Amino acid sequence: xxxxxxxxxxxxxxxxxxxxxxxxxxxxxxxxxxxxxxxxxxxxxxxxxxxxxxxxxxxxxxxxxxxxxxxxxxxxxxxxxxxxxxxxxxxxxxxxxxxxxxxxxxxxxxxxxxxxxxxxxxxxxxxxxxxxxxxxxxxxxxxxxxxxxxxxxxxxxxxxxxxxxxxxxxxxxxxxxxxxxxxxxxxxxxxxxxxxxxxxxxxx
Amino acid sequence: xxxxxxxxxxxxxxxxxxxxxxxxxxxxxxxxxxxxxxxxxxxxxxxxxxxxxxxxxxxxxxxxxxxxxxxxxxxxxxxxxxxxxxxxxxxxxxxxxxxxxxxxxxxxxxxxxxxxxxxxxxxxxxxxxxxxxxxxxxxxxxxxxxxxxxxxxxxxxxxxxxxxxxxxxxxxxxxxxxxxxxxxxxxxxxxxxxxxxxxxxx
Amino acid sequence: xxxxxxxxxxxxxxxxxxxxxxxxxxxxxxxxxxxxxxxxxxxxxxxxxxxxxxxxxxxxxxxxxxxxxxxxxxxxxxxxxxxxxxxxxxxxxxxxxxxxxxxxxxxxxxxxxxxxxxxxxxxxxxxxxxxxxxxxxxxxxxxxxxxxxxxxxxxxxxxxxxxxxxxxxxxxxxxxxxxxxxxxxxxxxxxxxxxx
Numbered sequence: 001x002x003x004x005x006x007x008x009x010x011x012x013x014x015x016x017x018x019x020x021x022x023x024x025x026x027x028x029x030x031x032x033x034x035x036x037x038x039x040x041x042x043x044x045x046x047x048x049x050x051x052x053x054x055x056x057x058x059x060x061x062x063x064x065x066x067x068x069x070x071x072x073x074x075x076x077x078x079x080x081x082x083x084x085x086x087x088x089x090x091x092x093x094x095x096x097x098x099x100x101x102x103x104x105x106x107x108x109x110x111x112x113x114x115x116x117x118x119x120x121x122x123x124x125x126x127x128x129x130x131x132x133x134x135x136x137x138x139x140x141x142x143x144x145x146x147x148x149x150x151x152x153x154x155x156x157x158x159x160x161x162x163x164x165x166x167x168x169x170x171x172x173x174x175x176x177x178x179x180x181x182x183x184x185x186x187x188x189x190x191x192x193x194x195x196x197x198x199x200x201x202x203x204x
Numbered sequence: 205x206x207x208x209x210x211x212x213x214x215x216x217x218x219x220x221x222x223x224x225x226x227x228x229x230x231x232x233x234x235x236x237x238x239x240x241x242x243x244x245x246x247x248x249x250x251x252x253x254x255x256x257x258x259x260x261x262x263x264x265x266x267x268x269x270x271x272x273x274x275x276x277x278x279x280x281x282x283x284x285x286x287x288x289x290x291x292x293x294x295x296x297x298x299x300x301x302x303x304x305x306x307x308x309x310x311x312x313x314x315x316x317x318x319x320x321x322x323x324x325x326x327x328x329x330x331x332x333x334x335x336x337x338x339x340x341x342x343x344x345x346x347x348x349x350x351x352x353x354x355x356x357x358x359x360x361x362x363x364x365x366x367x368x369x370x371x372x373x374x375x376x377x378x379x380x381x382x383x384x385x386x387x388x389x390x391x392x393x394x395x396x397x398x399x400x401x402x403x404x405x406x
Numbered sequence: 407x408x409x410x411x412x413x414x415x416x417x418x419x420x421x422x423x424x425x426x427x428x429x430x431x432x433x434x435x436x437x438x439x440x441x442x443x444x445x446x447x448x449x450x451x452x453x454x455x456x457x458x459x460x461x462x463x464x465x466x467x468x469x470x471x472x473x474x475x476x477x478x479x480x481x482x483x484x485x486x487x488x489x490x491x492x493x494x495x496x497x498x499x500x501x502x503x504x505x506x507x508x509x510x511x512x513x514x515x516x517x518x519x520x521x522x523x524x525x526x527x528x529x530x531x532x533x534x535x536x537x538x539x540x541x542x543x544x545x546x547x548x549x550x551x552x553x554x555x556x557x558x559x560x561x562x563x564x565x566x567x568x569x570x571x572x573x574x575x576x577x578x579x580x581x582x583x584x585x586x587x588x589x590x591x592x593x594x595x596x597x598x599x600x601x602x
Contacts, residue, residue: 393580396583
């Protein structure tokens with residue numbers, strides 16, 4: 001019985017062993033590279049948000065909810081020339097098609113947004129994925145609409161022509177992407193959530 | 205390798221490029237064909253990754269062909285293919301992280317690309333190493349070219365650019381539908397129709 | 407109650423809104439190959455739903471309970487495909503032995519399922535989305551039913567297409583793809599149905 005089993009399947013067993021070892025060897029070689037690349041990418045986005053020369057460090061804070069549950073928040077502190085200049089938080093929520101993961105940056109007092117960056121999204125190409133667009137010339141992209149925004153009151157999405165984005169620079173109104181109201185609303189909602197979480201975590 | 209084997213390998217290579225082109229002739233590997241052809245860059249990456257897996261697994265299967273047990277054949281094929289796909293995935297993640305994110309789960313899905321398992325069954329497990337290599341290269345390159353052709357048309361109509369280089373004038377109204385699943389299905393359908401119409405009569 | 411409604415959202419999301427065939431391009435090969443007749447399409451759909459639910463459950467257990475704690479997650483793909491392949495074998499043997507009529511009706515499709523990317527696709531998406539156990543089971547079931555829905559609609563359309571006057575060059579795969587394209591446009595109407 002055992003002999004027959006081995007006769008029939010020795011190739012599969014050997015192959016599985018060899019392949020397993022091969023993959024773990026390659027994984028061992030490449031894993032550090034993958035991790036550094038991911039870190040570099042995040043640092044690049046943080047540098048865009050807080051300006052060059054910024055040093056960021058991952059930190060955690062925790063707070064208790066009203067029903068006594070402990071919530072742990074992982075965030076980044078941004079320092080420049082030894083002075084604290086802001087915080088950043090990675091947060092995800094549901095978008096139009098799939099989850100959206102954002103990096104949201106705040107100033108020290110949590111009064112203004114430093115900006116947002118889209119880390120992961122799978123929105124409809126040509127519509128919802130315009131949340132990732134960069135500004136061009138005079139045209140302000142949806143993402144850059146959040147830059148420097150005051151957090152006095154909850155951010156809201158309004159439907160007006162995209163050319164009026166610069167007119168709404170100082171209030172809480174975010175001009176949506178035309179044709180993708182739901183994606184715009186999802187991002188804004190996630191940013192609002194990030195603000196709430198950050199305020200609770202830092203008790204500010 | 206003898207002269208005869210060499211010429212056999214060459215025949216198989218050329219056959220894979222067009223006569224038995226995976227996409228337009230055999231309708232194999234349809235999932236990635238449709239999913240990653242929104243732009244040329246991911247299509248090219250996907251094509252190369254598939255070619256890598258195809259070549260490695262076809263050669264390895266060909267080396268093992270004399271010791272393969274008939275009933276464990278498919279299991280061995282999938283095991284081999286899955287190994288090389290994992291390697292390709294790790295390499296992509298390490299050196300082209302942005303691309304790997306764009307392609308997402310379609311890299312691991314190369315495992316179930318019927319093209320690869322089909323070649324292992326039809327060629328790798330029957331022919332010597334040289335022929336298998338030629339066949340895999342031909343099929344892989346043919347597949348990559350097919351992907352890129354489809355992607356070029358879709359990217360051009362969807363964004364007015366090819367390989368992210370603007371081709372059409374700024375005034376061109378982008379056809380957003382070409383980037384959606386619908387655009388993929390319809391473009392491929394029309395391309396198949398055209399290739400049937402002009403090429404099959406001969 | 408909240409978890410129950412959440413599970414319903416997961417189900418509808420994967421069955422209709424993010425339909426595997428029409429928005430994620432998974433399982434296109436059987437979708438084009440086995441959709442000539444409605445009853446064939448239905449048989450394939452049932453077989454896929456069956457295997458998909460079981461493999462989604464099993465791969466979730468293996469991934470979360472074995473591979474992740476041991477930090478072996480780079481072996482994920484191999485483990486997933488092995489689970490699916492052996493599941494298909496087991497199911498085939500079991501069904502042949504105990505439910506001969508069932509085997510008659512969808513047994514022939516079972517071997518084809520190993521290379522159906524929808525199954526591996528669902529397992530990978532479940533891992534990517536970080537679903538919990540119940541969500542994974544529901545997603546497997548919903549994915550399978552969504553596949554059945556798409557392939558049966560396609561079968562119905564193709565039965566009627568046989569009587570239509572299609573240009574010669576487009577006959578077969580060409581017109582099927584174009585039909586599928588129009589169907590995805592229709593299914594896009596569902597997207598955005600599920601908010602936050």
